[in-house]
Amino acid sequence: MAIEDIEGKLGTAEDLTRYVRDLIAAAGADAPSAEATARAVVDASSRGVDTHGVRLVPWYLEMVEGGRVNTRPNLTFTQKAAAVGHVDSDDGFGHRASFRAIEEGCAMAATSGIAAVTVGRSTHHGATGVYTLAAARNGFAALGMTHADPAVVPHGGTKAFFGTNPISFAVPAPNGEPVLLDMATSSIPFNRVLLRRATGTALPPEIAVDAGGDFTTDPHATVALKSLGGGTFGYKGAGLAAMVDILCSAFTGMGHGATFAPFNGPDYSKPIPIGHFFLVLNPATFQALSLFDARIAAFLDDLRNAPAHPGQRIMAPGDPEHEEAIRRRERGVPIDRVTWKALAVAAKKYGVAPPRVTDTADVSDNRETAAG
Template identity: 40%
Template sequence: MKAPIIVPAAKLAERVQQKLTEAGADAPSSAATVRALMHGSLHGVDSHGVRLVGYYDGPLRSGEINGRPQVRLRKTAAATAMLDGDNGLGHHTGYEAMKAAVELARDSGIGAVGATGSSHYGAAGAYALAAAEAGMIGFATTNAESLVTLFGGREAFHGTNPLAVAAPVPGEKPWLMDMATSAIPFNRVLLYRSLGHPLPEAIAVDASGNPVRDPADATMLMPMGGADYGFKGAALAGVATLFSAILTGATLDHDLVSLGKSETAKPSNLGHFFIAIDPARFAGVTEMAAGMRRYLDALRASPPREGFPPPMAPGDREWQVVEQRLRDGIPVDQDTAQILGF
């Protein structure tokens, strides 16, 4: 087992910014990417945190990812828009698209923005959270390259295709749900390889579709629900594809080429989808705040089974991790530490 090193958050963000700039990212692109990757690392989503810097480095240098994109927004109706990310870093595309969705929602009560011409954008929760921080309910999803088998399948078909939702909560941090529709994200398999950890059961398979626990043998993931209920995860992955790729006209999961593996450095044309909802246009901000308070108080007071900790709402564990990591530092696996020069 390779123990991670602990790095103060500010120092880590500075080093990530430096690495992205050296690879060719302009100031808006690098700032958005640092924000999204630090979101992952601070919230304990290490598979989608700063370890992704190495994943973006080569494609930025080769031009597969445009480090200086001209992002273009095209409003299509009162509450809808399309955003062209100009083949830039997905984090820049993602934050710009959610910003536009929030602005549309302020005018129309709801804003929906589809994004194309993008690339991998890290943790979907970062963009849902941006809406919640603006007082809105936020939804974010993306499709991704094929890494996940269908239920009972032996070939990769869907991507890990996350679904993320966030909502403001009076007097505390937002309610935050961010989950892959696969058993785990593939970046967590790579993290387990780096750390020397075995995989849990019913998570990943080898090239023949056989379940494996050695992360070195894993070539594909199982859908959420595993061997018995994976049809649920596969269906939810299709929801992400429907919104982010089919509705927007982006490249479908099974047609995407992995970053850094295109012989011609061809851009991904990945798709994302974002929704912002203004509570003021429904029951009202005060009523929603009161409802969230009643809901969360009741949830957390629900009695646990013997041997289990008290119930937690989505985001409760993550916000505890943020507090701890801001105080004590962020763990960085040794492979990523070497890339960042620690």
Template identity: 30%
Template sequence: MIIRINPTEAHRISMRILEVRMGAPHHIAEATTSALIYASLRGVESHGIGLLSGYVDQWKKGRIMPDAEPRKLKETKTTILLDAQQTLGHYASLRAADNAVEKARNTGVGTAVIRNSNHNGAIGFYANRIAEKKMLGIVASACAPHVAPHGGTKGIHGTNPISYAIPRKTGNSIVFDFATGYSAAKTRKIANTTGHLPKGFMVNKDGRPTTDPKDIETGWILPTAGSIGYGLGILVDALTAGLADSSIGQEVPLVSNVKDPYCGTFSAIALSPDAFGGWEGFSSRIETLVDQIRNTPPQDPNHPVRLPGERGWEEQLNRIDKGIPVEEEELKNLRQLAFLDS
């Protein structure tokens, strides 16, 4: 049974789990909660408040240090490298985005890279954070090697998402958030609904193509759109683990290997239009492009051409009004973790 809760209640549950249950300082809990609710409001259930129970488990096993602060390792006028010290990944990634913005405000371009972090949810949140400051944001995140290279038979890369957000003078940012490997959560959901895996999504433990749901736990995910996802996945590894001089590829522990740190890496790039053609020129050109896109005759008259992220913004308004859908049992569990079950 699905129950809808308003965003204020979702915020309260998340804050209590992070602050009261896990002992995170208020500012770390607030940053993490903001990222989780961003995903829940936009309909990205796999990266929303439902993740909190898993984070509690990771914390109990010593993988998440909820009160740790990222430590500066190296800094220049345009770049900064941080050690997240196993803090909550959402907070560390938000710190990176804000550091990139601060650098770009002074120099036009800023890049922040983080190593030794944890799972950080829907990374479009951090790209949009940069866009909210009237800057072009590009972010990337690398994680456990569950994705086989194109034509390969063993996991080398993470799902390695990459996202950009383009600020607009009027209206919401254009937000593109793309996992370079097929989503394990989405693959599992499809299998539960249809009874089989989609073709081209996975290979089994022996590296053979499979549609058998039994292979989800032991097989390997494939790159999104074949060689395209594969090529972009390598770029993400370079932008994150490569620049951070951190564990890369198969050096990163699998998610199930909780005895070792998560070894998440993240990169945030901020570009200020003022350092190039100027904000007014940039925003005018983007609106010209938006108008051209919107005026393109659609293939299906009932489905007009949309901008990246547009469905997410629409769903956000819908869920602010009608509430965030949560499975009854999941909500009960979250309330218990938040000490709200009485």
């Protein structure tokens, strides 16, 4: 789906990071947890990944207040072999644990060539691409995955079993932003359904199911999602979801996604111990960096210049978000009105000063609204 325009407030990434950090810290989180969570959600918002950006913060505050998230975790890292490590998040914010996993992974991959770092006893970590991108900005390639609570029906099934179980892959690109794939293994995330309920717009066919497990395009009738590939080829998306679930459960020591309580409550009192799986690759171990860079550059050049339908152009994974990031650096990072109001309530409660913002209604912008 194209990146959608957000109506609401516009702030700088720096100001919003400070705001989110202070809010989460004021709710009780220790400094590293607040810092990592703010960094992750503002990074997502600044690239147009609004479903996994600042709009998650009111939900995170709710989880903190309910007791689901350990705000002062004893985060530990254990190296299990030359190329394998494990981060125990101690029920703390998944963002902090995931950044740590990438740091440790880069350090190990620098000598071993590659490293797998699992994360256990974690919580929601926002957009998985935030962490693979952090590795790529540091000169490493990375593969990242997380499982989640049931939202996607298995192929042939009628009830949600898999999470939207995203796969992310990032690789450094010479003279440019890293290539960044970050995709749910369902066609859409469930947040898209909520958005369509609000706008009263029908969903595309074969991506959502009703209470009986039958396809529906009505967002109000939708209770679960279909895996990527739809009615005929959905076994492929479900197969990818199974791979993600296995790597994030059996390999991390956690249970599989179908054993989890609903992420969206109503019970926020108990931890839901989820897992993440990261693989970090050191390009220089595989090839001379000059050859590696030349290969990536040639691939991107050929792909971006491939023949396209009239009025379209071919984009590499991450190109839309990179272009949106440039736009948002100039214009400001938007926070939708619902989220902004919820943050304002929390800010008042905790005595946190809001950042300086403008309103999207007051900012001229000749860009056409993207299709949903």
